[in-house]
Amino acid sequence: MVDKEILLEVKDLKVHFPIEKGLLIKKNIGSIRAVDGVSFSLRQGESLGLVGESGCGKSTTIMAISRLERITSGQVLFEGQDLSLMKEQELIRARQNFQIIFQDPYSSLDPRMRALDIVSEPLRIFAKKGIITLDDASIEKKALSLLDRCGLSSTFADRYPHEFSGGQRQRIGIARSLSLGPKLILADEPVSALDVSIQSQILNLLKDLQDEFNLTFLFIAHDLAVVEYFCSRVAVMYLGNIVETASSKTLYEHPLHPYTKALLSAVPIPDPIAGKNRKRTILKGDVPSPSQVRPGCPFADRCPQAMEICTKKRPPLVEISNQHEVACFLYHDQEVL
Amino acid sequence: MKTPRLLRNGIAVAGLVLILLYVFISVISFFWLPFDPLAMDAKQILQSPSFSTGHVFGTDEFGRDILSRIMKGTSVSFIISISATSLGAVIGIFMGVWAGYLGGKADNIIMRFADILFSFPSLLLAIFIMAILGEHTYNVVLAIGIVYIPQFARISRGAIIALKGNEFIRAAKSNGAGRSYILVHHLLPNITAPLIVQISLSLSTAILLESALSFLGLGVQPPNPSWGNMLSSARKVMMFAPWTAVYPGLAIVLLVLGFNLLGDGLRDMLDPRLRNVR
Numbered sequence: 001m002v003d004k005e006i007l008l009e010v011k012d013l014k015v016h017f018p019i020e021k022g023l024l025i026k027k028n029i030g031s032i033r034a035v036d037g038v039s040f041s042l043r044q045g046e047s048l049g050l051v052g053e054s055g056c057g058k059s060t061t062i063m064a065i066s067r068l069e070r071i072t073s074g075q076v077l078f079e080g081q082d083l084s085l086m087k088e089q090e091l092i093r094a095r096q097n098f099q100i101i102f103q104d105p106y107s108s109l110d111p112r113m114r115a116l117d118i119v120s121e122p123l124r125i126f127a128k129k130g131i132i133t134l135d136d137a138s139i140e141k142k143a144l145s146l147l148d149r150c151g152l153s154s155t156f157a158d159r160y161p162h163e164f165s166g167g168q169r170q171r172i173g174i175a176r177s178l179s180l181g182p183k184l185i186l187a188d189e190p191v192s193a194l195d196v197s198i199q200s201q202i203l204n205l206l207k208d209l210q211d212e213f214n215l216t217f218l219f220i221a222h223d224l225a226v227v228e229y230f231c232s233r234v235a236v237m238y239l240g241n242i243v244e245t246a247s248s249k250t251l252y253e254h255p256l257h258p259y260t261k262a263l264l265s266a267v268p269i270p271d272p273i274a275g276k277n278r279k280r281t282i283l284k285g286d287v288p289s290p291s292q293v294r295p296g297c298p299f300a301d302r303c304p305q306a307m308e309i310c311t312k313k314r315p316p317l318v319e320i321s322n323q324h325e326v327a328c329f330l331y332h333d334q335e336v337l
Numbered sequence: 338m339k340t341p342r343l344l345r346n347g348i349a350v351a352g353l354v355l356i357l358l359y360v361f362i363s364v365i366s367f368f369w370l371p372f373d374p375l376a377m378d379a380k381q382i383l384q385s386p387s388f389s390t391g392h393v394f395g396t397d398e399f400g401r402d403i404l405s406r407i408m409k410g411t412s413v414s415f416i417i418s419i420s421a422t423s424l425g426a427v428i429g430i431f432m433g434v435w436a437g438y439l440g441g442k443a444d445n446i447i448m449r450f451a452d453i454l455f456s457f458p459s460l461l462l463a464i465f466i467m468a469i470l471g472e473h474t475y476n477v478v479l480a481i482g483i484v485y486i487p488q489f490a491r492i493s494r495g496a497i498i499a500l501k502g503n504e505f506i507r508a509a510k511s512n513g514a515g516r517s518y519i520l521v522h523h524l525l526p527n528i529t530a531p532l533i534v535q536i537s538l539s540l541s542t543a544i545l546l547e548s549a550l551s552f553l554g555l556g557v558q559p560p561n562p563s564w565g566n567m568l569s570s571a572r573k574v575m576m577f578a579p580w581t582a583v584y585p586g587l588a589i590v591l592l593v594l595g596f597n598l599l600g601d602g603l604r605d606m607l608d609p610r611l612r613n614v615r
Contacts, residue, residue, distance in 0.1 A: 066511050092513040100511050108504035112526045112609060122512035129513065160609040176508065 007216050008065070008098075008184055009041040013074035015057070015064045019291060033290045034060040036240035036298075037074075039317070042184070047210065047217035049231030049248065051224060051263070055287065057240040058220045059103070062186045065218070066100055067091060078184070093131055098184040099177035104193050105169035109161040116157040119143040119175045126180060146175040149212075150205060167198035174205065178213065187219045191226060203230055224267050228252055233323070236260045239298040240290055242317060246324040256326045258303045297328070305330060349602020355595030363412035372402035374409040375560050383578045395580040397570065403581065406562035407588050413474065413563045414592070418543035421478045425485020426536055433490035434528075437497030438520060448494065451487035459484045460549055467555040477556050481546050485539055492535050496528035530604050537600020541593035548589060564589050 016031040035057040042048050050058050063069035065076050067083055076083040078098065086094060099122075102108035109118055120143035126132045127139065134142070144154050150171040161169055170190060177185060190206070191199040203226065209215060221227045227234055228248050235245040236259065244257040255261045262281040269275040283302050288294070296311040297303070303310065309329050317327040344350055371391060378400035386395040394403040436447040454462065466480035500506065500523075509519050544564070550556035551565030559566055564585045571581035605611045 063507075068507050068510055095511060095513050100508065102504040102508060104504055107502075108508055110505045110509075110523055110527070121509070121514075125509075125513050125518065131513075162610045173508075176512075180512070 005043045006041050007044045007079060008218070009075075009077040010061075010065065011039050011075040011077070013038045013061065013064060013076065014072040015060050015069055016072045030291050033240050033293075035064060036290075038237070038240070038242055040235055040242060040245065042216055042218060044183075045210075045214060045216055046233060047219055047231045049227035049234040050218065050220045050237060051222060051227050051234060052237035053222060053263075053287065055290075056237045057290075058222075058237055059188050061237075062100065062188050062218065062220060066095075066098060066186055068100075092129065096126065096131070096180045097182050098186060099180060099182040101170075101173055101177045101185060101187040101190045103189040105166050105173055106161075106193075108173050109169055111161050114158050114160060115147060115152065115164070115172050116140065116143055118161075118172055119146055119179055122176065122179045132180075143175070143179065146178055147172070149209075150175040150178075151201075165198075166194050167202060170194060170198075170202055171205070174202075174209070178209065181213070182215070184216045184218065187217055189220050189222070192221065192223060199226065206230070224252075224264065236263065239287060241298050241327065243299065243328065244324075244326045245317070246326075250324055254324075256320065256324070256331055257299075257328045258305050258330070259299050346602045346606055348598050349606065352595045352598025352600070352602060355591055356599060359411055359415065359592050359595065362408055363415055366408040366412055370402075370405040370408055372405045374401060374405040374562050377401060383574060383581070385578070386580050394584045395578070397567070397581050398574050398578075403567070403584055406567060407564065407585055410557075410562040410564045410567065410585070411588070413557055413561070414544050414547060414589075417474065417477055417481065417547045418540050418596075421481035421543045421547075422485065422536060422539040424478065424482030425539065426489050426532070428482070429486040429489025430493045430532065432486065433493030433495075434497055434520065434524070436490065437494035438501065438516075438524065440498075444494070447490065451490045454483070454487040455491070460546065463546055463550060464553065464555060467550060472555055472558055474557055477547055477550055480550070481543050484546070485543075488539070489532070489535060492531050493528055496531050497524055500524055500527050530608050533600055533604045533607065537596045537603075540596040540600075544589055544593060 013035055014033070014037055015035040016033050018028050019030045019032060020026040021029045038057070038061055040048065050061065052058050060069055064071050065083070067086075071084045074084065078094065081094070083091065083094060113121070120139050123132065123134060123139045123142065127134050144157060147157060148154065152168060152171055152175070156164070156168070161172070164172065170193075174190070187206070191202050194202060206217070207230065210217060217231070219227065219231055231248050233245065234248045234251045235242045236251075236257065237243070238259050244251070244255070244260045251260065252264065255264050258281070262283050265278070265280045269278065281304065283304075285302050288298075288301065294300075296313060297306075297315050300306050300310040307329060315327045315329050315332065317325045318332055319325045320331050371393070378396070381390070381392070381396050381400035383398055384390055384392050384396040384400075386393055392402050392404070394407065396402055397406070432447050432451065436444040457465070463480045463484050466483055467476060470476040470479060506519060506523060509523055514522070547556055547563065548565030548568060551563045552569035554566075554569070556565055557563035559570070567585040568582055571578075571585070575582040
């Protein structure tokens, strides 16, 4: 029944944060719909990019998948098992298989721990719980080899995070995420806090590691160039919804959703003449508040091609051509409606 | 490891030396004192400091030897400041960490309780508690300890809340760490810096508070000597016999200084970011 190829399947994931009011007695007066019905699936060995502007729910999606954020509703199927229903003990065991690379290399490492301790910590926790059997010496050996694989020689092992640069810190974070031998890496904007020259080094490292350890990536970014380089497939998010998914080649060459088009037209071109002459889609207004309940398409009031139906009904994500899905009425045939 | 890291830090060493000096004095005071600190001598009233009479720091208005009384008072001040600070720190840190980590209702209840304690000036609160409990050395410890609880609670809560949002806490969670593991391995080590500063300040203000309480007649009861009640009784005669106030005052100042220096040094030492600066 379960498709062996599919590693992670997210079905109608919703994460709503309650808005509370009141000094002593808190009253629930609404909710922020950070993630509002996201569905996608990830095949073994694939890397899916999740793009969208700040606040569209990309990071929350990852945090919810890893159960660091409470899931309001929906299913997160990892190898066919629903993470959202797992009890604490079961979940801890499952955590070996999916690890996070965090966005900010400055706050993701404990300033009081040495690089070696940071990388070996997951192993020590799992060894203490009896889930893996490794003695201290082999834990240290493994951590050292991981650091080395991520480009930090053993001379760095005894140093503290503040002695490293941003790129080196991110390497420590990557080594930590690999220590338990995960199948899936949830990368939460792993390069957006880094210098452009360092970004490419880290991206290349991640690509090499993907081949070497047979990793599957869910890769968040707001830099479209980074995603194009790293990911085979891209999902575009807007206001807690996925509006379009396609292979990165298709998406960049033939974007369908008006939001994707606007997003792509905003990518800076490093050639002033070409940059001046291209056609840009400039969106009017701001992203609406995710606390409003809206019946129609989330993009309807900013969309240059909005139709009457767009404010009334939410367009479902429909496959238009091979592996190319879009949630927009412009491309839906009448029978779909 | 060559020399322990603490000994390479000049400030900490100076503080440590001062404190050890006092420890030494208080230990000696149990076995030997130049004079009986309680013995009055009508012929020796308000003698100025001199080596020939043997009263190196002079005598007070009852002819008691001031050096002996300061030495006897050292252990009292020490015990009070260390036990009161430990009491306040243990309860306060426990409350603050709990409130900060759990948040929500527990946080609200604990911190409102701390706010109530905080709304009284600390000396006034200590006087209240002493008035309720009665005058006894143990009650001085209890009173000062209670005064400290909200201070420690507030500092540790704030530090925990600031830390909680860091991604390394999430990272630990995603690596299977439980609540208590995160608390012990990630949160507590990272809040030591503000706490050590607070502990060293508390140790020294405890001595000052004890002195103030004794000065007001609520702390250590005469004829037993404490630095505070020595200062208090010196008030009447200090205009023409200044040594009665200067030496106990100096004893307080130097111990307070010692605690502060050691606290500063310890903070620098425990923080890897500040460790190699010096």
